[in-house]
Amino acid sequence: MNNRMMSLALFLFPGQHLGAWRLPDAIPEVDLGIEHYVRAAKLAEAAKLDAIFFEDQAAIPRSNNIMNGDTYGAANPRAMHFDPMMLLPALAMATTHLGLAATSTASFNEPYNLARRFASIDFISNGRAGWNLVTSFNESEAQNFGLDAHLEHSLRYERASEFIDVVNGLWDSWDEGAVIRDKKSGVYFDVEKMHFLKHEGKFFKVRGPLTMGRSPQGRPVIFQAGSSEPGRELAARTADVVFTLQTDMKASRAFREDIRQRAVRFGRDPDKIKILPGITPIVGKTDQEAEDFRTRMRDLIPEELAITHLAPHSGGLNFRDYDLNGPMPDLPETNAGKSHRDAIINLARGENLSILQTARRFAEGSYMKLVGAPTTIADTMQEWLDNDACDGFLAVPTHFPQGTEDFVSQVVPELQRRGIFRKEYTGKHLRDHLGVEKHT
């Protein structure tokens, strides 16, 4: 027991569970409905969560994108989403303390634009902005940006590494207190506190400075989720928060320790980098009720949609050539992200599932399912925290609003009772909530 407090972020991910949206009380319209996002953010803030987070892909899911040349074709709910960066200024107006974070790809944006947008959000939210750096992992995205195939994996990370240095450099291009707007003297800002970046690297050439003084946090919070070797190196060097797909406590502890050791090698305080495994809480009055609820939601996943959704990870195999009730075949390597392929193989092999069973399980979402009564879920979360397997969690409910409401109104209060999650916000900025390094 170490009595550490945990960090908790809500990941509102419409369509993550490909069946739960069909529940009678589910509101699938959350995907494009700002009023529902506002409701979710207010729920998260009332529960004193660190942040609300939204992922992004700059393309419809590959399963639907290859559909015309494929035998599969069930419409994937995950096709429907905003550029989530655009949600953050809106949610800033509806909340006062909650951190606001969104994915934006380093592969198809310019660092000057991205730095300026997240600095703008940091001002608009009074210091609550966070950016999840991804390098994008699929060809559907590449095809929206002039490329036939994606940049090779290690090149993507090399580019991302330079990208984030440029972004940080731009965020640092104005010192604290530079903007004085002195009516008497007529001096608007102190030119000595403005710095040209003059970056010239392998991928970028950026002069700077930004068009605004130093933002409230100095630097918006950096989130990452890389699990590959270059992904871990980049996270250890530059991330404040690392999201991770983990299902085994010992493996998660090893992952966390690995990131921390790498961080030390980069001269960082390892306690300033927070490792948050993703969890999907499925809550019931009893453990059995929760298990039954999970099964009920899984049964709502249309077979065609489940297979459609799995197809892009088949490495070219057409699952229709196989007996869907037979065992999962070996999946070839691809240039795409590795973590999903590994997760699918582990799932099928670990529990000896058929192709269809695997597909339905995969269509429940990728994150560790914590299924049970609130105390059961809290037990697991506490165990992981106490065993240094994490610094908190990214909670990804199955559907809205019930999945979110169950978590914030039943699980979070249990964590608060146990003294492992805050009852009130004590800081103002997202960096305060997370306990990561400050840049002001």
Place this chain on the structure above:
Amino acid sequence: MNNRMMSLALFLFPGQHLGAWRLPDAIPEVDLGIEHYVRAAKLAEAAKLDAIFFEDQAAIPRSNNIMNGDTYGAANPRAMHFDPMMLLPALAMATTHLGLAATSTASFNEPYNLARRFASIDFISNGRAGWNLVTSFNESEAQNFGLDAHLEHSLRYERASEFIDVVNGLWDSWDEGAVIRDKKSGVYFDVEKMHFLKHEGKFFKVRGPLTMGRSPQGRPVIFQAGSSEPGRELAARTADVVFTLQTDMKASRAFREDIRQRAVRFGRDPDKIKILPGITPIVGKTDQEAEDFRTRMRDLIPEELAITHLAPHSGGLNFRDYDLNGPMPDLPETNAGKSHRDAIINLARGENLSILQTARRFAEGSYMKLVGAPTTIADTMQEWLDNDACDGFLAVPTHFPQGTEDFVSQVVPELQRRGIFRKEYTGKHLRDHLGVEKHT
């Protein structure tokens, strides 16, 4: 007299007047202060304006950017601004009818990203989004995006022309009613109503579709401000609203007629394209009071700042080598935008102004000054409307909040009394307010 109604947009441009921010009741903090933007948007909505608009440059002003290698160096207030696109979702939450428009450059963005962002804003605002397409005109911006100099003028417009076709194509990539989210059948959207764009052009290769169904307006409103030959062609073919710098009614009438004739050649209804000259209203109880107020604000422009601000248009001349109270020397041709250089020369020669007088006049902002009592200002606006010199105006006050308050509380009611501006919103979307073509 034709009893046309006019369109009115508020252009909130912190720092446009380089002296008025020093007035005792001015709030220069509006530049990075969301609460002030909210106040401005609410004032504009209460006055039933069509839209609030924000410009952008993805760089600090050239005057400050070249400062290190120059003898000038007064900090330019215009250096301080957000990426204005990030303001729109926030202001959508504080308003219900007001149109929300911002500049975003076609030269340093990807069309897929831009289309998705403005479609997101259109959803978040329930059909009130507008995008001002610019090609960017200065080298300071180019230097933040890997270039030493800017793309050649006609190439920029050729690229912008393809850019907007891609954006429109993406906005049309989902038919109305495609997203059904049918819980019973498990069908989320109608795949027959989703269209791949598969654009392959000279500059872009974009597969599509967008990651969201058709937005409330179908297509967010397109604003442009080009005055060159390719700029007029692009506007006539693709813009809903054209902003323009005009100071002479006959010239403005000729400009409007030119754009309308070009629109007809592109098969468009010329009444669906709105020409809005920029005006800076300076309001007093009497005409004399307004003139005195203009002089008082102009005297607040620091000499050093006025000269700094003029420097980028000097074509390499150092004004400090000249007598600032002497006549304006001939200005060499440059590769930068020509309209500002021409405006400066016309100003100096036309009124026989000294260098410093010219600099101070230029630092009052580029838009036509309407100076006088509310009825005087309304007279001019009505005269321009009645003589088909415009379809309305883009009002650019000198400072916040007074400049905005004077316009909406004194000038707008006078226009309403005369029956040439709406007293209530009759539509829901920005396209309704403007009376431009609908895409749903």
